[in-house]
Amino acid sequence: MPSDLSFHIREATDADLVGLEWEGEYSRYRHLYQKSMQDAKKGRRVLLVSEAAEKLIGQIFIQLNTIPADPLKLPATGYLYSFRVRPKYRNMGIGTSLVRRAEEKLRQLAFRRVLIGVAKENKGARRLYERLGYKIFAEDPGKWSFIDDQNSEHVVNEPTYIMEKILSGP
Ligand SMILES: CC(C)(COP(=O)(O)OP(=O)(O)OC[C@H]1O[C@@H](n2cnc3c(N)ncnc32)[C@H](O)[C@@H]1OP(=O)(O)O)[C@@H](O)C(=O)NCCC(=O)NCCS
Structure with a gap:
């Protein structure tokens, strides 16, 4: 892999919905991605993708309100999710x-406030967030469900730390 890889980050469009599935590896999240895209058009989410050589190589989504697992329920809180980079x-x-x-x-x-949920066992991602100034401030059973592209329901149980960062001013 070249060390001088050139990539850029931009907001996703409808044309990226196929690419977000990573050639089938993440087809199970098709409905979630479609819903996230609909919400993005209504200004409720921001979907960022990183692209290199016209291929999507990473993504992070922002939900522009807080989450049920946030004990503080403060306004103007963004929740980062669906964060990943191709291996x-x-x-x-x-x-x-x-x-x-x-x-x-x-x-x-x-x-001014950002939250991110990280599986308790995902030490690598946690280290990255800590390096970027995030601190654990709550825990959550991480139980949620989704309907996959074949219309089957999946229940996820992933005990999670909720990490928080307060952003500095402009
Ligand atoms: C978590 C994830 C998105 C991180 O993406 P990434 O592109 O590898 O992140 P970075 O390269 O910025 O940082 C990872 C490490 O590489 C190091 N790094 C950053 N730039 C580097 C460079 N130019 N050369 C070498 N190492 C570098 C960082 O210091 C960091 O080290 P650390 O593991 O000690 O914290 C990726 O590992 C992933 O997709 N994991 C699977 C999905 C997942 O767990 N998502 C998070 C859910 S909460």
Whole structure:
């Protein structure tokens, strides 16, 4: 993998819905992606993708309101989710750039608080968030469900830390 990989980050469009499935690996989330895209058009979410050589190599989504697992339920809180980078592009700073770009977007929208949920066993992602200034402030059983592209329901149980960061001013 070249160390001088050139990638850029932009907001996703309808044309990216297929690419977000990573050639079938994430087809199970098709309905979730479609719903996220609909919400993005209504200004409720922001979907960021990183692209290299016209291929989607990473993504981070922002929900522009807080989540049920947030004990404080404060306004102007953004929730980061669906964060991932293709395996062969990891450890090159793309994930860090995606989180930073999401924070920049939230600052532009005058949001000052960011949350992210991380599976308790996902130590690598947690280390990345801690390096970027996030701190654990709540726990959640991480129980949720979704309907996949074949219309089957999946229940997920993933005990999670909720991490928080207060953004500095402009
Ligand atoms: C979590 C995830 C998105 C991080 O993406 P990434 O692009 O690898 O992130 P970065 O490259 O910015 O940072 C990862 C590590 O590489 C290091 N790094 C950053 N730039 C680097 C570079 N140019 N050269 C070498 N290492 C670098 C970082 O310091 C970091 O080190 P750390 O593990 O000690 O914290 C990615 O691992 C992933 O998709 N994981 C699977 C899905 C997942 O767990 N998502 C999070 C759900 S909460």
